[in-house]
Amino acid sequence: MSTNQAIRLAVIGRGLIGSAAARHLSKMGHDVALIGPDEPADFSRHGGVFGSHYDEGRITRSYDPGPFWRQANRAAISRYGEISAESGVEFYREAGALHVGHSETTDVASIGSICAEDGILCEAYHDAGLAERFPFLKSTAGMQGYFEPRNAGYISPRRLVRAQTIAAERAGARIIDEPALGISESGSGVTIRTRSGSVEAERVLVAARQERKMFGRTRPARRHGAARRGPSRARAVTKFWRT
Structure with a gap:
């Protein structure tokens, strides 16, 4: 060739x-x-060669502790529909993202305030409320959870590569x-x-x-x-x- x-x-x-x-x-x-x-x-x-995308699961979410990655995450997620439409390949499932940790830790406590300041839809749950909302969690005593129900979930990286490749070829x-x-x-x-x-x-x-x-x-x-x-x-x- x-x-x-x-x-x-x-x-x-x-x-x-x-x-x-x-x-x-x-x-x-x-x-x-x-x-x-x-x-x-x-x-x-x-x-x-062996690619890093030869698997089926990557978490995607709007929240991130760093402002750059929050902006980058939302910019990427907003284009998922466009890429799927251009290629005919579905690669994203909006299943939501759950952040859980001990309620006294600063990194968990900051999630709610950062989401509120940045306009990220986020539901807060604590202790028994966390267990009621997510019954598959076995131990929630002293735990705090923040759930992103929209613009969060997971993607298939191999299907995303396929979608990007098809869209590039069609362009x-x-x-x-x-x-x-x-x-x-x-x-x-x-x-x-x-x-x-x-x-x-x-x-x-x-x-x-x-x-x-x-x-x-x-x-x-x-x-x-x-x-x-x-x-x-x-x-x-x-x-x-x-x-």
Whole structure:
């Protein structure tokens, strides 16, 4: 597999970050290639890359102790319906999120006030009231609970990746179902080597995990996200490993 004409942007890694990046870039009108293999059908015989999204459960909720993550959480949750509509794939169940802890601990006590200040719908329960509302809890003495009934629950990460990939492809992205084996730069852009050929791109975004054995490196990445710039534009985003 070799492309005859250089594409605008290549995204390496078809996980949660890479698939989302490809979808956004494609919807912005860019010429995009999303590079990375599907989930293996037989893990016992698989010797290649292993994604962090190969499972069915991630808690999602509006509340977080940090203001940045509260904003990011709500922004992400608000787009779930849009992504499902664009792809035809359901990946989110609004089951709610329950935060429980001893009533005297400051981290639990702060949940109610933070939710109230930030406009997050949250129900408060204490002791017997907590047991009545959630009978599956066996010991609630001295416990405080806060329940988010809306914009909270869980997602299937593998289905979310599938949804993002489909939406990106429908927006014009090219899906290359192969692992990236290497990157080389030239004055005109970047060449990405795959198992069956190469892809020429003006820019590349590396969205693979830090632990990935990639481009001849085996040690975990300690520092990443550096942009290499030419005279007029950033041509590549690369990772750097500290030896």
